[in-house]
Amino acid sequence: MAEFGFNEHHQNEAINYMRFARSKRVLRLRTVDSCFEELKDSRLVEETFTVDEVREMLDGLQAVVRGEVETELINTAHTNVLLLRQLFSQAEKFYLRLQSDVSELENRELLEQVAEFEKTEFKTTNKVNQESSKPKLAPLNEGGVSELLNKEIARLQDENEKLKTRLRTLESQAMSALDERSRAERALKDLQRVQGEQQEIGSLEDTVAALKEDYERSLSINAASQKGLHDNLVSAKHDLLRVQEQLTMAEKELEKKFQQTAAYRNMKEILTKKNEQIKEIRKRLQRYESDE
Template sequence: MADFGFNEHHQSEIINYMRFARSKRLLRLKAIDSCFEELKDSRLVEDTYTVDEVREMLDGLQMVVRGEVEMELINTAHTNVLLLRQLFSQAEKFYLRLQSDVSELENRELLEQVAEFEKTDFKITNKLNQEASKLKLAPLNEGGVSELLNKEIAKLQEDNDKLKSRLRTLESQAMSALDEKAKLERTLKDVQRTQGEQKEINNLEDTVAALTEDYERSLSANKATQKELKESLITAKHELLRVQEQLALAEKELEKKFQQTAAYRNMKEILTKKNEQIKEIRKRLQKYEPDD
C-alpha cells in the first residue's frame, strides 16, 4: 500500500473520497462518449461529406465536449471546496487552524503516489472502505490527547472569562476616569475663563488710566500750544504790517525812480502830444458832424 502517513481511519476516508471522485469521473466520460455516439447516429448517415460539413460536425462536437469537460472541472472544484469546508469546520471546534500549500498540488511525485494508490490499494481496501462509508467524521476520543486538549481548552476558557471580567472592570474604571477628567476639564475651563475675564478687566482699567493720562497731558500741551500760536499770530500780524509798509514805500520809491527816467519823460511827452492831437481831431469832427 502507498504510505501517506495517515492512520487507518483517515486512509479509509481518502479511499471513500477517491471512490466518489471516480464515480463522478466515469459519469462524465460516459456523457462524452454519448456525445460522439449521438453524432455518429444523427449525422454520419451518408457515404461522403464535404470539407465544410465535416468541419461543421467537428465544431459542434467540440462545443459539446468542451461544455461537458468544463462542467466537470467546475463541479470538481466546488466539490473540493465542500470537502475542505467539512474539515475546517471540525478543526475549528477544537480551536485548530489548518493550513494548505497549493504548490504541493502539482507535486509530480505525490501525484504518482496517488495514482499508484488508486490502481493497487483501492481494490485491496474495498472492505475497509465499505465500513468507513457508514461513518462520519467525528471528534477525537475523550481519552489521552483529547482529554488533555479539552482540559487545556477549559482552562483557556476560564482564563478568558477572567480576562473578560477584568476587562469589564477596567472599562468601568476607565469610564469613571474619563468622566472625572471631563469634569476637571470643565472646571479648568471655567477657572481659565474667569481668570481671562479678570485679566481683561485689568487690561481695560490700565487702558482707561493710560488714556486719561494721555488726555490730561494732551490738554496741557494744547493750552501751551494755543498760547504759542496766539503769540505767533500777533508777531505775524506785526510782521505783515511792516512788510506791507515797506512794500508801499518800495512802490513809491520805484514810481519816483521811474518818473525820473528818460523813457518815462519821453513817454509822457508822446502821450501829451497824442492827447492834443486827439483833441484837435475831435474839434474838426465836430464841425462836420455836430452832436445831436
C-alpha cells in the same frame, strides 16, 4: 495510504472520498461520451462532408465538451471546499487550527502514490458504491495526546476567561474614559460659552462706558452752554435795564428840554385856551338843552 501517516479511520475516510470522486468522474466521462455519440447519430448521416461542415461539427463538439469539463472542474473545486469545511468545523470544536500547504498539491511523487493507491484499492474490489452515513469524529482516548489536548483546551479556556475579564475591564475603562471625555467636552463648551458671554459683557461694558463718557461730556458741554446762556441772559437783562433806564432818563430829559422850549409854552397856552373854550361851549350846550 500508510505512507502518509494515516491511521485506519482516516484511511477509510480518504477511500470514501476517492470513491465519491471516482463516481463523479465516471459520470462526467459518460456525459462526454454521450456528446460524441449524439454528434455521430445526429450529424454523421452522410458519406461525404465538406471542410466547413467538419469544422462546424468539431467547433460545436468542442463547445459542448468544454462546457462539460469546465462544469466538472468547478464542481470539483466546490466539492473540495465543502470537504475542507467539514474538516475545519470538526477541528474548531477542539480549538484546533489546521494548516495546508498548497505547493504539496502539485507534488508529482505524492500524486503518483495516490494514483497507485487508487489503482490498487479499486482493482481488488468491484463492489457497488453505497452512500455511507455521515462521518463522525471518533472519541479520543484519555491518555497520551488526548490528555495533552485536554490540558491545552483547559489552558485555552482559562486564558479565554482571563481575556474576557480583561476585555470587560477594558470596556469599563473605555466607557469611563468616554464619560470623562463627554464631561470634559461639555465643560469645555460651557467654558467657551462663559468666555464668549464674558467677552460679550466686556464689549457691552466698553460700549456702556463709552456712552457714559459721551453722556457726561454732553452734560458738561450742556452745563457749560447753559451757564453761558444764563450769564448771557443776565448780562442781557442788565443791559436791557440799563438801556431802559437810559431811555427813561432820556425821555425825562427830552421832556424837560421840550417843556423849556417856546413852542411848548405856546402850545400849552393854546391847549389851555382851547380847553377853556371847550368848557364854555359845554356849559352853553347844557343851557340850551335845559331850555328845550
